[in-house]
Amino acid sequence: EAMPLERLTMLVVPAKEEPTLLVPRLEAPRVEERPDLFKLQVWNETDNPVALVAGLVGPRITMAIGDHTWSRFLLALQDELPARRWLPASMITGPLRASKDAAEIDCLARAAAAADRVANAIHAGEIPLVGRSEAEVAGDIGRRLVAEGHDKVAFVIVASGPNSASPHHEPSDRVIGRDEMVVCDFGGVLDGYCSDTTRTVVTGEPTPEMQEMYAVVAEAHAAGVAAATVGTACSEVDAAARDIIADAGFGEFFPHRTGHGIGRDVHEEPYLVDGNKTPLEAGNAFSVEPGIYLPGRFGARLEDIVVATEDGPMALNGADHGLVVV
Ligand code: ZN
Ligand code: ZN
Numbered sequence: 001e002a003m004p005l006e007r008l009t010m011l012v013v014p015a016k017e018e019p020t021l022l023v024p025r026l027e028a029p030r031v032e033e034r035p036d037l038f039k040l041q042v043w044n045e046t047d048n049p050v051a052l053v054a055g056l057v058g059p060r061i062t063m064a065i066g067d068h069t070w071s072r073f074l075l076a077l078q079d080e081l082p083a084r085r086w087l088p089a090s091m092i093t094g095p096l097r098a099s100k101d102a103a104e105i106d107c108l109a110r111a112a113a114a115a116d117r118v119a120n121a122i123h124a125g126e127i128p129l130v131g132r133s134e135a136e137v138a139g140d141i142g143r144r145l146v147a148e149g150h151d152k153v154a155f156v157i158v159a160s161g162p163n164s165a166s167p168h169h170e171p172s173d174r175v176i177g178r179d180e181m182v183v184c185d186f187g188g189v190l191d192g193y194c195s196d197t198t199r200t201v202v203t204g205e206p207t208p209e210m211q212e213m214y215a216v217v218a219e220a221h222a223a224g225v226a227a228a229t230v231g232t233a234c235s236e237v238d239a240a241a242r243d244i245i246a247d248a249g250f251g252e253f254f255p256h257r258t259g260h261g262i263g264r265d266v267h268e269e270p271y272l273v274d275g276n277k278t279p280l281e282a283g284n285a286f287s288v289e290p291g292i293y294l295p296g297r298f299g300a301r302l303e304d305i306v307v308a309t310e311d312g313p314m315a316l317n318g319a320d321h322g323l324v325v326v
Contacts, residue, residue, distance in 0.1 A: 066089045077206065130203050
């Protein structure tokens with residue numbers, strides 16, 4: 001994994017010839033050399049790495065560049081290589097990465113199981129909520145993710161009370177009170193693959209309105225998972241969850257897609273969103289995460305990672321799906 005730096009590291013992969021990994025001299029000791037896979041080219045502090053890449057590219061017209069490559073490198077390459085055609089590399093890597101093999105699914109399952117153990121700890125009250133700030137609780141969840149086997153924490157959302165109505169709330173110094181909904185959405189990276197799960201809990205007795213709303217979220221989630229069969233269009237999975245929320249009168253309060261692919265990135269193809277007619281294939285791994293968010297009041301989301309298999313949808317997360325009182 002290359003450190004994102006102003007010093008360019010770039011893997012140049014011609015369609016037919018051998019790939020070359022270009023790295024700055026001080027990063028070279030971190031590279032495990034694999035002559036069977038790529039040539040290593042080290043550049044020194046006074047070299048121009050963009051010119052070196054241009055030399056490797058040669059007269060080729062069409063190039064795909066990594067989606068996360070810094071624009072300063074792309075702009076410099078475009079200066080160095082005028083009149084070429086540039087495409088996002090995800091056009092090639094996206095479909096390859098969306099289809100997981102057995103070893104990748106095993107990594108995702110182990111990451112999901114580790115995240116489940118953290119969810120179970122929240123449900124069991126082992127991570128106290130009331131009287132502590134969202135940020136403190138988020139810190140605890142992050143440490144638990146690592147203690148349960150993740151190599152690093154990718155993100156932690158703890159959204160309490162009215163903050164639970166903001167889907168991507170940043171954990172704040174707000175102190176969690178009693179009788180509040182708390183959305184906990186967290187994930188990390190384990191052996192290069194990501195976890196991502198959400199559980200909503202309530203710090204006391206839920207009101208009938210909270211229970212009714214949560215029941216709709218849980219029903220939409222179950223419908224989304226059940227719909228995620230091989231051959232079903234991504235948009236249909238989104239619709240299966242969304243229709244239940246809309247029929248219950250909460251349609252305008254579910255502002256995001258039903259799910260996203262997951263693998264080496266937390267968000268990658270396939271996206272379960274209206275308009276995406278791509279059918280699910282065996283080996284696709286993705287989240288199913290409907291939510292309802294009532295602005296200024298409270299919200300709830302329920303998220304599992306699911307794999308489409310020839311035998312039907314296989315959920316990798318199994319922590320309690322109910323509105324657990326903690
Ligand atoms: Zn999530
Ligand atoms: Zn997610």
